[in-house]
Amino acid sequence: MITVTGARKNYGDFAALDDVDIEIPSGSLTALLGPSGSGKSTLLRSIAGLETLDDGIVRIGGDDVTGVTPQKRDIGFVFQHYAAFKHMTVRENVAFGLKIRKRPKTEINRRVDELLGIVGLDGFQQRYPAQLSGGQRQRMALARALAVDPKVLLLDEPFGALDAKVRADLRTWLRRLHDEVHVTTVLVTHDQEEALDVADRIAVMNRGRIEQVGTPQDLYDRPANDFVMSFLGSVSKLNGKLVRPHDIRLGRESALARDAGTAGSVGITRATVERVVHLGFEVRVELRNAATGEDFTAQVTRGDARALGLAPGETVYARATEEPALPETTRVPIG
Numbered sequence: 001m002i003t004v005t006g007a008r009k010n011y012g013d014f015a016a017l018d019d020v021d022i023e024i025p026s027g028s029l030t031a032l033l034g035p036s037g038s039g040k041s042t043l044l045r046s047i048a049g050l051e052t053l054d055d056g057i058v059r060i061g062g063d064d065v066t067g068v069t070p071q072k073r074d075i076g077f078v079f080q081h082y083a084a085f086k087h088m089t090v091r092e093n094v095a096f097g098l099k100i101r102k103r104p105k106t107e108i109n110r111r112v113d114e115l116l117g118i119v120g121l122d123g124f125q126q127r128y129p130a131q132l133s134g135g136q137r138q139r140m141a142l143a144r145a146l147a148v149d150p151k152v153l154l155l156d157e158p159f160g161a162l163d164a165k166v167r168a169d170l171r172t173w174l175r176r177l178h179d180e181v182h183v184t185t186v187l188v189t190h191d192q193e194e195a196l197d198v199a200d201r202i203a204v205m206n207r208g209r210i211e212q213v214g215t216p217q218d219l220y221d222r223p224a225n226d227f228v229m230s231f232l233g234s235v236s237k238l239n240g241k242l243v244r245p246h247d248i249r250l251g252r253e254s255a256l257a258r259d260a261g262t263a264g265s266v267g268i269t270r271a272t273v274e275r276v277v278h279l280g281f282e283v284r285v286e287l288r289n290a291a292t293g294e295d296f297t298a299q300v301t302r303g304d305a306r307a308l309g310l311a312p313g314e315t316v317y318a319r320a321t322e323e324p325a326l327p328e329t330t331r332v333p334i335g
């Protein structure tokens, strides 16, 4: 378990961390998710000991490590731009931490081979970092961070510099690696899809504070506030309320009216189709509210779009299928 209590970090007048409390359970893969500048890296680096807090306590496995140097915190760290030793082979890079700990050579070789197997780099032992792709280099970085059996693995946008396809592959792979190794992992990302995909818990950060912590499903289904709702998935505004585009039903008058009770009943909005964008299986429909002139977006299946014959200029009727589940409270207990 990692526990951060009352963490504050200021840069001049600017509060990068503004009284942050968080508990990260042992064996979890927790994502710190938030926009640029929200304090994710500062929090991660404080857990690593690379940043000194102005106030607050960091505990790892019950021990107060607030004043302990990074080297003695028993952590593995991977950055976006991993600084590999260029003159060393993959084997030597991964073995580095074990070598300086003076482990026996046979043990080092066994461990390095095992790790390279886990990260899918078997057979790459003799290559140099320059002979690896970006994705392979990040996997080598993970193997190196894991080599010394850290209590905690800290990842700061580890896939940030890679293209979308490689990122997606590495996500799946990180998830599998975590299921195998179970090391308590904290991943910093600004990419909600990445967080939803790999993490079992997500802490949403905004302006140096934690807005909400929970499972991906909790956060998506029961966001504590508009910020969390907008950050986890797309949102649209229908008659002043935030709604997920998937949760907007479209219909021609009679069908939707039958569905909703009577024509013109509360909650049915007349709208004009502005644009229809085909996104593969789904279709994004950009609409204008006939009463308010506000633009909003619905997302429907290709089949529904075809059945409705959606085209720019057409009039349709929209209804939110669910009330957005926004409770009164804006904060949720942590842990």
Ligand SMILES: Nc1ncnc2c1ncn2[C@@H]1O[C@H](COP(=O)(O)OP(=O)(O)OP(=O)(O)O)[C@@H](O)[C@H]1O
Residues within 6 Å of the ligand: 011, 016, 034, 035, 036, 037, 038, 039, 040, 041, 042, 043, 190
């Ligand atoms: N050494 C520093 N000196 C001054 N300001 C800093 C320093 N480090 C970070 N900051 C500021 O603190 C804020 C939080 O930075 P941090 O890197 O934690 O954000 P982040 O959420 O990780 O964002 P990003 O995704 O862009 O890295 C930012 O506004 C940043 O400009």
